[in-house]
Amino acid sequence: MLLSEVVDTSAAVAATRSRLAKVKALSALLRGASADVVLAVVSFLIGTPRQGRIGAGWRTVFDLSVPPVEQAGLTVAEVDAALAEVAATSGKGSAQRRVDLLAALFGRATEAEQDFLRRLLTGELRQGALEGVMLDAIASAADVPGETVRRAFMLSGRLPETAVAALAGGASELEAFRLEVGRPLRPMLASPAESLDDALAELGSCVVEHKLDGARIQVHRSGDDVHVFTRTLREITKTVPELVELVRGLPCTSVVLDGETLALTDEGRPRPFQETMSRFGAQDERELLLHPYFFDCLHLDGKDLLDEPLRDRLAALRQVAGEHVIPGVLDPSPSEAAGVVTAALGAGHEGVMVKSLASPYAAGRRGRAWQKVKPVHTLDLVVLGVEWGSGRRRGWLSNLHLGARDPDGGPPVMVGKTFKGLTDELLTWQTKALQEIATEQNDWVVMVRPELVIEIELDGVQVSPRYPGGVALRFARVVRYRPDKDPSEATTIEEVRALLPTAQPNPEA
Incomplete structure (x- = not known):
C-alpha cells in the first residue's frame, strides 16, 4: 500500500463533518491494506506511529529541508521500517544519524506526504477523537459487530492490534481477547448527572460513593508481580512503590483493581490535584505518599469479573481491599444518599458517583450506568490557543482559547475563552x-497543538454565533490542567450543548 493512499484518506476524513463518510473512507482503506501493514496504517491514521516516540523532536522534524518528489511511490511498509530504524538509533552520533535517516525518508516523499509525516512525528496529526470512528470503520471493514470490536479494544487497550485481529480473523479472533493480568484495559467512564435525585431515579438499585479529587489508577497483581497504570494506560509502577507494596500485601494471589489515588494532608484531607499528579511524572519515588481508594474489582484469583454485575464485583472488592475500598453506601435511601454527598464534600472531595448495581464493566465508553454528581458544572476542554496578557500579566500567556471534542473525529470545536482562575504559578x-x-x-496569540486538557468551571452555556460550536461558556474559570486525560476524553460539543437552558434553542436543531 502506498503512503499516498493513507494521506489521501486522512485528508478526506478531515474534510468532512459526516461520520458516515469518515467511516466509509477509513473502511475502504482498511479493506485494501495487506495484513502486514494494517498495524502501521491504523497507527498512522490515529496519529501515533507504532514505534511511539522515535527520538526526534519537533525542531528536528520541522528543520528538515528536503525537496519533495513529484510522483508518489513511497510505501507504508517503507515508512514503517524507516521509523523503526530511527527509533532504534542510539549511542554516540545518534542525533545526526536520526536526522540523516529522516532526511532520506522525506527525500522520497511528495509535498503532501512530507506534510503528513511532519504532523505524524510531532503529534499534530493525533486525533484521539477519531477513535470511535475508527472502531466503526474496523467493524465495517471486517464485517463484524461493532460491540465485538469495542470489547476487544477494551481488553487489548490497543486500537491497531484490535484492527489486525479483526481483519485477520473476524469475530472469532476478536472474541479470543481476554483480560490479561499485567496488561491494562481501558477504564469505564461516567456521565454527568443533572442532580442526585435524577441519578437515583434513573439507576434504581445503586451504590453512592465519594468522588475523590485524585488520579485514576488501575493495579494488576499476579503473585508478587505488581503493575500500576494511569487512566491513559501509562505504566507508573516504578514511581509509586508504596502502592506496589500495599497491593502485594492484599489477601489474594491475583487481582485487577480500579480506583483512585491521592496525596493527603496530615489532617487526612486531599492535597491539590497537581501534587498527586507530580508523582506520576516523576522518574523515581518522592517523599509525598499516595493513598489508594479502590472502587471496582475486575479479576480475583483466576476469575474474570468484567461481566458480573457491580453488586458482585463490590463483594469481591470488599473481600480483597478491605479498608482501602472507597467510602459509599449500597442501595441508600434518598436521605442516606444526600448524607453521602454531605460527607464527601465535607471531606474535601468533588461530589459523589452513583452507579447501577446491575451494570457490567463497560470500559472505554461514557455510558449512563455510572453518573457523577458535583455541586458545580465542570467541563474537560482542549486548549487550542492562548493570548498574551496585558497589564500585570504582560509577558505571560493568559487568555485561553477552549475547544470541545468533536465526537465524529473532527478537530476540537471552539466554545469560549477564559483567563480567570490562573495563579501566577500556573501562568508561569x-x-x-x-x-x-x-x-x-504572533504578537497577540499563540496557537497550539490540541493535546492539553484543562478542567473548566462555569455557570452554564448560552447560544452564541461567536464560536463555531454555536454556544459560549458563561463565567468560565480554570480549575486545573488534567495531565491524566487525553483529548479523546474531553467533553464533546454535544455535551456542552446539552447544558443549554431548555428555553434556548440547540444551535444544531
Whole structure:
C-alpha cells in the first residue's frame, strides 16, 4: 500500500463533518491494506506511529529541508521500517544519524506526504477523537459487530492490534481477547448527572460513593508481580512503590483493581490535584505518599469479573481491599444518599458517583450506568490557543482559547475563552509549556497543538454565533490542567450543548 493512499484518506476524513463518510473512507482503506501493514496504517491514521516516540523532536522534524518528489511511490511498509530504524538509533552520533535517516525518508516523499509525516512525528496529526470512528470503520471493514470490536479494544487497550485481529480473523479472533493480568484495559467512564435525585431515579438499585479529587489508577497483581497504570494506560509502577507494596500485601494471589489515588494532608484531607499528579511524572519515588481508594474489582484469583454485575464485583472488592475500598453506601435511601454527598464534600472531595448495581464493566465508553454528581458544572476542554496578557500579566500567556471534542473525529470545536482562575504559578508554567507546542504565533496569540486538557468551571452555556460550536461558556474559570486525560476524553460539543437552558434553542436543531 502506498503512503499516498493513507494521506489521501486522512485528508478526506478531515474534510468532512459526516461520520458516515469518515467511516466509509477509513473502511475502504482498511479493506485494501495487506495484513502486514494494517498495524502501521491504523497507527498512522490515529496519529501515533507504532514505534511511539522515535527520538526526534519537533525542531528536528520541522528543520528538515528536503525537496519533495513529484510522483508518489513511497510505501507504508517503507515508512514503517524507516521509523523503526530511527527509533532504534542510539549511542554516540545518534542525533545526526536520526536526522540523516529522516532526511532520506522525506527525500522520497511528495509535498503532501512530507506534510503528513511532519504532523505524524510531532503529534499534530493525533486525533484521539477519531477513535470511535475508527472502531466503526474496523467493524465495517471486517464485517463484524461493532460491540465485538469495542470489547476487544477494551481488553487489548490497543486500537491497531484490535484492527489486525479483526481483519485477520473476524469475530472469532476478536472474541479470543481476554483480560490479561499485567496488561491494562481501558477504564469505564461516567456521565454527568443533572442532580442526585435524577441519578437515583434513573439507576434504581445503586451504590453512592465519594468522588475523590485524585488520579485514576488501575493495579494488576499476579503473585508478587505488581503493575500500576494511569487512566491513559501509562505504566507508573516504578514511581509509586508504596502502592506496589500495599497491593502485594492484599489477601489474594491475583487481582485487577480500579480506583483512585491521592496525596493527603496530615489532617487526612486531599492535597491539590497537581501534587498527586507530580508523582506520576516523576522518574523515581518522592517523599509525598499516595493513598489508594479502590472502587471496582475486575479479576480475583483466576476469575474474570468484567461481566458480573457491580453488586458482585463490590463483594469481591470488599473481600480483597478491605479498608482501602472507597467510602459509599449500597442501595441508600434518598436521605442516606444526600448524607453521602454531605460527607464527601465535607471531606474535601468533588461530589459523589452513583452507579447501577446491575451494570457490567463497560470500559472505554461514557455510558449512563455510572453518573457523577458535583455541586458545580465542570467541563474537560482542549486548549487550542492562548493570548498574551496585558497589564500585570504582560509577558505571560493568559487568555485561553477552549475547544470541545468533536465526537465524529473532527478537530476540537471552539466554545469560549477564559483567563480567570490562573495563579501566577500556573501562568508561569503555561507560558513555557504552551510555547513548546505552538503551531503558529504572533504578537497577540499563540496557537497550539490540541493535546492539553484543562478542567473548566462555569455557570452554564448560552447560544452564541461567536464560536463555531454555536454556544459560549458563561463565567468560565480554570480549575486545573488534567495531565491524566487525553483529548479523546474531553467533553464533546454535544455535551456542552446539552447544558443549554431548555428555553434556548440547540444551535444544531
